[in-house]
Amino acid sequence: xxxxxxxxxxxxxxxxxxxxxxxxxxxxxxxxxxxxxxxxxxxxxxxxxxxxxxxxxxxxxxxxxxxxxxxxxxxxxxxxxxxxxxxxxxxxxxxxxxxxxxxxxxxxxxxxxxxxxxxxxxxxxxxxxxxxxxxxxxxxxxxxxxxxxxxxxxxxxxxxxxxxxxxxxxxxxxxxxxxxxxxxxxxxxxxxxxxxxxxxxxxxxxxxxxxxxxxxxxxxxxxxxxxxxxxxxxxxxxxxxxxxxxxxxxxxxxxxxxxxxxxxxxxxxxxxxxxxxxxxxxxxxxxxxxxxxxxxxxxxxxxxxxxxxxxxxxxxxxxxxxxxxxxxxxxxxxxxxxxxxxxxxxxxxxxxxxxxxxxxxxxxxxxxxxxxxxxxxxxxxxxxxxxxxxxxxxxxxxxxxxxxxxxxxxxxxxxxxxxxxxxxxxxxxxxxxxxxxxxxxxxxxxxxxxxxxxxxxxxxxxxxxxxxxxxxxxxxxxxxxxxxxxxxxxxxxxxxxxxxxxxxxxxxxxxxxxxxxxxxxxxxxxxxxxxxxxxxxxxxxxxxxxxxxxxxxxxxxxxxxxxxxxxxxxxxxxxxxxxxxxxxxxxxxxxxxxxxxxxxxxxxxxxxxxxxxxxxxxxxxxxxxxxxxxxxxxxxxxxxxxxxxxxxxxxxxxxxxxxxxxxxxxxxxxxxxxxxxxxxxxxxxxxxxxxxxxxxxxxxxxxxxxxxxxxxxxxxxxxxxxxxxxxxxxxxxxxxxxxxxxxxxxxxxxxxxxxxxxxxxxxxxxxxxxxxxxxxxxxxxxxxxxxxxxxxxxxxxxxxxxxxxxxxxxxxxxx
RNA sequence: GCCGAAGUGGUGGAAUUGGCAGACGCGCUGGACUCAAAAUCCAGUGUAGGCGACUACGUGCGGGUUCGAGUCCCGCCUUCGGCACCA
Numbered sequence: 001x002x003x004x005x006x007x008x009x010x011x012x013x014x015x016x017x018x019x020x021x022x023x024x025x026x027x028x029x030x031x032x033x034x035x036x037x038x039x040x041x042x043x044x045x046x047x048x049x050x051x052x053x054x055x056x057x058x059x060x061x062x063x064x065x066x067x068x069x070x071x072x073x074x075x076x077x078x079x080x081x082x083x084x085x086x087x088x089x090x091x092x093x094x095x096x097x098x099x100x101x102x103x104x105x106x107x108x109x110x111x112x113x114x115x116x117x118x119x120x121x122x123x124x125x126x127x128x129x130x131x132x133x134x135x136x137x138x139x140x141x142x143x144x145x146x147x148x149x150x151x152x153x154x155x156x157x158x159x160x161x162x163x164x165x166x167x168x169x170x171x172x173x174x175x176x177x178x179x180x181x182x183x184x185x186x187x188x189x190x191x192x193x194x195x196x197x198x199x200x201x202x203x204x205x206x207x208x209x210x211x212x213x214x215x216x217x218x219x220x221x222x223x224x225x226x227x228x229x230x231x232x233x234x235x236x237x238x239x240x241x242x243x244x245x246x247x248x249x250x251x252x253x254x255x256x257x258x259x260x261x262x263x264x265x266x267x268x269x270x271x272x273x274x275x276x277x278x279x280x281x282x283x284x285x286x287x288x289x290x291x292x293x294x295x296x297x298x299x300x301x302x303x304x305x306x307x308x309x310x311x312x313x314x315x316x317x318x319x320x321x322x323x324x325x326x327x328x329x330x331x332x333x334x335x336x337x338x339x340x341x342x343x344x345x346x347x348x349x350x351x352x353x354x355x356x357x358x359x360x361x362x363x364x365x366x367x368x369x370x371x372x373x374x375x376x377x378x379x380x381x382x383x384x385x386x387x388x389x390x391x392x393x394x395x396x397x398x399x400x401x402x403x404x405x406x407x408x409x410x411x412x413x414x415x416x417x418x419x420x421x422x423x424x425x426x427x428x429x430x431x432x433x434x435x436x437x438x439x440x441x442x443x444x445x446x447x448x449x450x451x452x453x454x455x456x457x458x459x460x461x462x463x464x465x466x467x468x469x470x471x472x473x474x475x476x477x478x479x480x481x482x483x484x485x486x487x488x489x490x491x492x493x494x495x496x497x498x499x500x501x502x503x504x505x506x507x508x509x510x511x512x513x514x515x516x517x518x519x520x521x522x523x524x525x526x527x528x529x530x531x532x533x534x535x536x537x538x539x540x541x542x543x544x545x546x547x548x549x550x551x552x553x554x555x556x557x558x559x560x561x562x563x564x565x566x567x568x569x570x571x572x573x574x575x576x577x578x579x580x581x582x583x584x585x586x587x588x589x590x591x592x593x594x595x596x597x598x599x600x601x602x603x604x605x606x607x608x609x610x611x612x613x614x615x616x617x618x619x620x621x622x623x624x625x626x627x628x629x630x631x632x633x634x635x636x637x638x639x640x641x642x643x644x645x646x647x648x649x650x651x652x653x654x655x656x657x658x659x660x661x662x663x664x665x666x667x668x669x670x671x672x673x674x675x676x677x678x679x680x681x682x683x684x685x686x687x688x689x690x691x692x693x694x695x696x697x698x699x700x701x702x703x704x705x706x707x708x709x710x711x712x713x714x715x716x717x718x719x720x721x722x723x724x725x726x727x728x729x730x731x732x733x734x735x736x737x738x739x740x741x742x743x744x745x746x747x748x749x750x751x752x753x754x755x756x757x758x759x760x761x762x763x764x765x766x767x768x769x770x771x772x773x774x775x776x777x778x779x780x781x782x783x784x785x786x787x788x789x790x791x792x793x794x795x796x797x798x799x800x801x802x803x804x805x806x807x808x809x810x811x812x813x814x815x
Numbered sequence: 816g817c818c819g820a821a822g823u824g825g826u827g828g829a830a831u832u833g834g835c836a837g838a839c840g841c842g843c844u845g846g847a848c849u850c851a852a853a854a855u856c857c858a859g860u861g862u863a864g865g866c867g868a869c870u871a872c873g874u875g876c877g878g879g880u881u882c883g884a885g886u887c888c889c890g891c892c893u894u895c896g897g898c899a900c901c902a
Contacts, residue, residue: 214819217819217820222898328900332902413901414901607840614827682828682829683838756835
């Protein structure tokens with residue numbers, strides 16, 4: 001049902017746009033710059049899917065509007081090219097990741113270009129290019145030099161079937177994403193980034209940025225700040241002591257035992273001979289259990305006694321020290337004081353192992369004495385603190401402990417340091433050399449990049465593929481010149497994507513990752529658009545990188561993305577997430593072949609609430625084709641009636657048309673600015689309806705008609721760029737529609753001199769009257785009370801009061 | 816279990832933040848054009864009752880505040896996200 005020859009006009013205008021460099025970013029005009037960015041994509045072998053179009057197509061519409069509004073729009077594009085899929089594909093097919101990735105990038109570039117978007121391709125960034133990952137490695141070294149990258153032995157996610165380490169995000173409900181096998185822990189020496197150093201600042205700046213509240217909340221929870229105290233307990237008959245973190249120092253008199261995580265290094269030191277065997281067995285058991293088992297909260301708690309006793313610093317009481325896997329090694333100090341009277345988990349554990357339960361907090365209301373009381377209240381049986389409220393006691397007890405150097409206020413975060421090592425091939429090599437004499441030595445800057453060798457076996461057997469390539473692995477220590485080994489691991493791909501937005505404006509810089517002065521002008525990103533699934537990963541890492549680079553002196557702003565929008569998800573027609581296995585995928589190509597890319601884009605804009613998404617629907621796209629068809633006919637008709645131009649007769653119809661026209665300008669501008677494209681298109685449709693209506697007028701004012709058609713085309717241009725450019729030309733205007741000024745609405749046209757006011761009686765609409773605008777309260781009241789229908793309705797009733805909302809309604813309250 | 820978001824016609828979705836609920840579409844009904852169909856155009860379309868002007872009801876459920884509630888408050892239900900023994 002193609003109405004205009006979209007294929008030839010798409011080609012025609014894309015060619016012309018490229019020839020005339022119409023979207024070129026003007027580097028000399030940073031005053032007006034607007035950095036508009038979509039999350040870059042992974043170069044998969046498949047064609048662009050609906051999600052790409054929804055994200056890129058509509059953000060492009062927004063960028064086009066901004067260009068027309070006079071901004072110097074910077075709209076780069078690139079590829080997040082490292083990652084596991086290419087490597088898995090290689091294991092399956094034998095096709096090298098580098099070959100498949102570059103081939104995919106080539107086709108994807110072609111497809112993205114055929115969208116007809118405003119991308120500034122000359123600033124392209126591809127993360128697997130050595131001239132990019134050279135600087136990823138450079139940043140790693142800077143972080144290392146500044147103490148923000150460190151190495152430690154830690155338990156990591158391990159899939160025994162794939163024989164490889166998995167990233168946290170690849171563990172789905174405790175199972176391996178690829179083979180569905182349960183994930184276990186394995187101790188490995190790994191590289192970490194000290195993101196926890198920035199936990200507080202990452203929290204503090206959240207209120208400052210224009211992000212969806214939902215996303216801020218997720219980051220807030222992920223960072224998980226909690227306030228409490230760190231309290232030191234000493235081990236009885238020993239010089240050893242250990243600290244616990246608690247948010248409830250007011251329950252200190254209720255402590256009846258202590259628990260260490262089985263992995264805690266103190267365990268071996270304090271366990272007495274008699275209990276060694278049992279403790280060892282428990283540790284072994286804890287290590288072997290799968291993630292699914294460990295994560296289960298319904299599972300009964302287990303633990304064993306170590307034979308050691310700890311001394312409560314406030315009353316000198318001796319309490320037994322246990323180990324149990326309900327205490328996490330990675331949070332706080334890996335030890336807790338157990339207060340079964342006031343904590344559900346401790347209560348469950350104490351009940352099972354017959355440990356004493358003491359209650360030291362009383363609530364106001366009557367509480368069931370059999371269960372733990374976890375609220376705040378008033379202290380009892382707590383020596384001099386008895387009778388104090390929880391809040392007072394927390395302050396006083398910590399103060400007292402502080403004097404004895406046995407405790408202090410402390411803030412803990414749930415956020416963990418970011419594990420960046422990966423035992424994979426297709427990523428940026430970690431630029432570190434391990435020398436037996438000199439230890440960990442960073443690769444000198446002049447030797448960067450550490451290039452990824454092409455010739456590598458990537459069979460998944462648990463060993464890093466790079467470790468099997470001797471030519472890569474063995475090198476010379478930059479410090480002592482002796483034989484040394486390279487770090488065989490690669491960096492998590494999230495490292496590469498944590499700074500790509502800094503590289504775009506300066507992507508050809510060979511001397512540095514980016515020029516400080518230049519990116520200070522170009523950043524932060526003004527509008528960032530991408531999926532909500534990155535809330536606690538990429539979006540957090542990128543913020544951390546920005547802050548770390550700032551503190552190391554490489555840039556001067558605090559936040560990378562000032563304003564963030566998440567697009568929704570377009571589902572299959574059946575309401576499920578599109579997937580090949582469900583057979584419910586929608587191919588943009590089919591629709592673009594039938595209707596053209598403009599209509600496809602317009603439908604995405606009109607058919608969904610942008611941040612919500614929803615199921616695909618065929619009928620909707622036909623409706624949009626109809627709409628575009630109508631616009632085309634309006635233009636055609638106008639052109640065919642050209643000779644009639646010049647009549648100039650003011651009529652009320654003309655006033656009406658003008659009113660709709662300026663309502664549309666206002667609505668389209670404001671709604672599109674907020675990414676509310678559906679209502680933005682609705683205003684355009686209203687304008688088309690008004691134009692059709694005006695067309696029926698006998699003596700048309702062709703000047704007004706032309707101006708209105710002109711405005712309609714301008715308002716439509718960001719959403720249907722090829723079509724409107726063509727119509728613009730046919731109207732006889734000069735190239736290009738995208739070099740025109742965005743229309744502005746005239747406030748005066750929107751002011752009506754006569755207004756329809758609603759008259760209510762007791763809140764129910766009873767009549768509508770035409771009243772002059774800006775009627776005074778008294779006059780409005782008078783008009784309503786003189787209204788015939790109203791007089792009938794309120795007859796015989798007592799008038800209580802009259803409420804007047806200017807230019808809107810009059811509510812008469814009667815009894 | 817905890818945190819968050821959302822529930823509006825047959826349907827996708829609107830509602831200047833407390834002021835005419837259902838904009839704009841889809842679908843449906845009727846009409847015009849046509850030998851007929853498609854396309855196009857016009858009119859109608861929340862539900863129930865009435866020939867009708869109209870009346871009653873209506874934004875997940877139950878209460879409340881208010882002259883007035885889709886919007887605010889309290890208590891539930893359902894769905895979808897995020898976290899999950901975080902001491």
